[in-house]
Amino acid sequence: MRMKRTAYPYILWIGIFIVIPLFLILYFAFTAGNSQDFSSFEISLSNFRRFFTPIYLKVLGRSVNLAFISTIICLALGYPMAYIISKERHKKRNIMILMFVIPMWMNFLLRTYAWLTLLGRNGFINFIITKIGLKPLDLIFNDKAVLLGMVYNFLPFMVLPIYSILVKIDKNLIEAAEDLGANRFEIFTKVIFPLSIPGVITGITMVFIPAMSTFIISSLLGGNKYNLIGNLIEQQFRWTGDWHFGSSMSIILMVFILITMAITSKFDKEKEGGGGGLW
Amino acid sequence: MKKIKSIVLFVLVAVIASMLAGCGESKPSINVFNWGDYIDEGVLKEFEKEYGVKVNYSMYATNEDLYVKLKQGGESFDVIFPSDYMIERMVREGMLAKLDKDNIPNLKNIDKSFFGLDYDPDDEYSVPYMWGTVGIIYNKTMVDDVVDSWDILWEEKYKDQIIMLNSQRDTIAVALLKLGYSMNTRNIDELEEAKAELIKQRPLVWAYQGDEVKDTMVGGEAAFAVVWSGDAVAMIRDNPDLEYVIPKEGTNLWFDDMVIPANAKNKEDAEKFIDFMCRPDIAAKNADYIGYSTPIPEAIDLLPEDMKNSKVAYPSEKEIENTEIFRDPMDIVVEYDRIWTEVLSGE
Structure with a gap:
């Protein structure tokens, strides 16, 4: 198919802001030398050799693990939510979705900071707990707090795509299923859920990717005690100044995300006959 | 076209x-x-x-x-x-x-x-x-011991009450000072010893924080934190229970x-x-x-x-005689990075 003329600005945009930076990262990843001096670069795999040692692999493992758990929680919470909202009447539905979106108008960093005061030792939640005579809980600076931060911040990215697919399902299909004698459970498992899979796939991708690469949440709510891969990358760029190692970790992160997306899109293709979802 | x-x-x-x-x-x-x-x-x-x-x-x-x-x-x-x-x-x-x-x-x-x-x-x-020192700020209502040494940050009974700086150089310097080494050491063995100290300390540390430490300490959420003297002045202004100490092993004097x-x-x-x-x-x-x-x-x-009259902002000469200024780490910065990653990426 011939590209339309109107597509040129977008191609220019993609070229400048996506393709060129990606190649720069690739170039940095496979070279070594003083990051600020191009003439000192030489082709090298040393960054990757350094990464594939137990210490960094452990961090990668922890990141994958936390991102995976938070994606599962988001799906478990988000799907029923999206389903319930989509069943509401038009007006109520829009208000409910608006409620989901309004917090996102505030800066992500501020919302995460807010959790610091909620979860802190003398924070709001512990204040309530001690008021009713219970012992204060250790809520912050652990993996649970990081998970909470991820789920809280990324849940809308799960709910919105699933919701927008669910509201578009043709009511006639459900009626037809009823006519053919399906009960409500069968309607859900055989009609609604299979049709909503593209939304689920998009939701999973949109939660998993930011959860995998976050460094702010683990830094603020995890108290920097549990490095994630995002923290290691940030450290290389901001403090150590080794852009080569930082870039190669970014490449490894990207490869991981691509693999997960490839796996999830497989499910998608079976239903859609290819070309659906993000891929 | x-x-x-x-x-x-x-x-x-x-x-x-x-x-x-x-x-x-x-x-x-x-x-x-x-x-x-x-x-x-x-x-x-x-x-x-x-x-x-x-x-x-x-x-x-x-x-x-x-x-x-x-x-x-x-x-x-x-x-x-x-x-x-x-x-x-x-x-x-x-x-x-x-x-x-x-x-x-x-x-x-x-x-x-x-x-x-x-x-x-x-x-x-x-x-x-501007200039200043690095020291320990602590909450008088939460600590009975005399605070005069970096050792107190390794004290088992203050588990989850200690905030360290989220900064490679400063936190490794604290461990080096505790061991009695120069914080500008270029000796790998000494740096490795400092690493072991920090790994030993890690289970006791509640969090490694940057600027957020001010809120944590002013809110009375933790007993100890390693901070820069100027921030200590600001924190004590907001919470008079806090006190700032330059440990006897010496500290970093910075400009x-x-x-x-x-x-x-x-x-x-x-x-x-x-x-x-x-x-x-x-x-x-x-x-x-x-x-x-x-x-x-x-x-x-x-x-x-x-x-x-603040002793925190303007310590007497005697209080800062045991201090050292950071020197350019040059190539050793790679070692700092490795040590820091190993400290924070353990279990």
């Missing part, structure tokens, strides 16, 4: 127009690049009014941030505020311009003890802006200086700015606002009583 041409033309016109808009002002200007929250911004307005020079003010978070921005080029700055070891590195790499001291008569206001320091032995490049990058576009006005910042009334305004310690005695006299 015509459409592409018109798009390219449009982009070009837009770029040129924005460049021209920048050139339109006839008023001279300087680009000042400082740490976040490290000046009374009213001072900038006063400078603009008195000298008719516009100040473009922007901020960075760490010395390394500053270094990278400067190295990459793109923007040029006229006055920057690096710390001691970073000045040493920048001088070594030829990134700074020599100052013309005739243009900075207010240099005479600065206490003599701030000259001839190792990072700029002949005082050719730098003018001290943030004003310097002019070699590629500065307006060196003349930059020197005027540095001179202005050394005026006692201006230095006092800044010191009062940010809580850090000024090197200008006359400015100290202008401060409010509680700050003037």
